[in-house]
Every structure is written in C-alpha cells, then in structure tokens.
Amino acid sequence: MNLPSNIPWLNNRIRPEFKQTIRFALVGLINTGTSYILFVILYQILGYYMLASVLSYIGGMLISFILNRGFVFKSTARRGQLLPFCLVNLSSLACSTGVLYLLVEQFAMFVYFAQVVAIGVSMTINYLGYRTIFSSRRTNDQ
Template identity: 30%
Template sequence: MTLTATAPIVQMVRFAMVGAVNTGTYYVCYLLLLKELPYLAAHILAFCLAMVGSFFLNAYFTYRIRPTWRKFLLFPLTNAANFVITTFGVYALVDLAHFSSTWAPLAAAVAAIPITFVVSRTIMLRPDNRQASESLGESVAQTTPTA
C-alpha cells in the first residue's frame, strides 16, 4: 500500500480523534450552557463554539493543511449534515422518546460521523484559488501594526 493509498485511512483515524476531542468540547460547553439555557439553545451555541475548534484541529492535525479564510468560511458546510442530524436526534430523543437531555446529544452524534467526514475531506482538501488562499495567520500578521 502506498502513502497516497493510505492517506484517506490515516485521515479518517485522525478525523475520529479530532471528533472525540470535539465531542468532549461540545459536551462540556453544552452542560455548562444547559444550566442557564433551554436544551436546544445550549446545543446550538455549544455546537457553534466546538465547530471553530474543530476547524483548526482538522486543518492542522487531520489534513495537515494551512487554514485559510476560504476554508474557514466553507467549513460550516461540513457540519450542516451533522447539525441537522444531531439537532433532529436531540429533539426526537428528548421530546419524543423522553430520553435524558443530558445524554441525548452523545447518542445523536454517532449517526452523523460518516457523513461529516466525507463532506469535511471534500472541502478541506479542495484547492484554494489565489485570491482566497491567504492563510488566517497571514491575514492577522498583515493587520498587526509593526513598531
């Protein structure tokens, strides 16, 4: 097996590792927010916060690419299916099946993993055009005043 043939497998393993960290991040945020917000509001806000961390972990660790503004702005598309599946899953588990709102998000997240990987890989490995390929780091460096 060549390196290019194993790349998707290695990326899938890394994606799963990032997913575990991201799920933990999401779940801690969700539990903290659940103390002050209704469960769906806590879910949505925790999901958005965890998605930002997921972008950077996937860029640097999973796909070994530099994060660009274009990919950052497209990255939420990788979570669209995840968001729909988990949000419907949380709702169905809590309101319809009377499952605990504490555990429902973890159960709902499992079904979304394969779809999220395929969409993530497609967007993250897509070549950027020249104008949109400026990295997030380059953008910050250009706006920071020098002494």
C-alpha cells in the same frame, strides 16, 4: 501521525488514508467531549438547555474546524474554508436528524441504536465534506 522509529516497517505499511481516518476519529472524540462539557457549563450559567445546546454546538464546530484543518487534513488556512465547513455541518445535522426520525418513527427502531446509525451518517458526511474543503493539490497526509 508517525509511529515510533523502532518500527518503521509498520509505519510504511499503514495507508495515509487510514492514518487520516484515525486522526478524524480522535478529533471527533475530543470535539464531542469538549462540546458536552461546554453544554453543561452553559446550561448551568444560562438555565436554558436549548440555548446552551446551540451555543455548545457552535463552539464544538469551531474547535472541529481548527483541529480538522490543521491536525486531520494538514491544510493551511485559506480564505473561504469556514463557510463551506459550516454548510457541511448543517447538512450533516439535517441528514442525521432525518435518518434518526425515519428509523424511529417509520421503522420503530430502538432510539439508542437509531442514534448510533445517525451518528455514523453524520460522521461519513462530515469526513467527505471536510476532506473536500481542506484538500489541496498536495497529498493530505505527509
């Protein structure tokens, strides 16, 4: 992510990790929107919301894999990245679901606020996991 050339002093002051975090958030927005649209389409076609949800989650995971690898972490395709990526996503899903359940059922937190916290947990796990998977020995943001 490079800023316009007329303000190079600002580009030099923004840390590469922050740029990477901004790209991660942008990919998250794109991925979430695409997954939701895919869910709506699949539900209309199939008529089963659970099946549509699972399939749209898988579709979103694949989109996320491609965008995070190439755009966020600027990693080249290497063998063995997809399986760990899927494991990070499953771990993230399990943790966020657990946090959601705990906050709502045990702490009587308002469900919509609890979901925001659960999403934050999920995003943190995903970012740390993806960074590990897509890292190479070079700097991630050049």
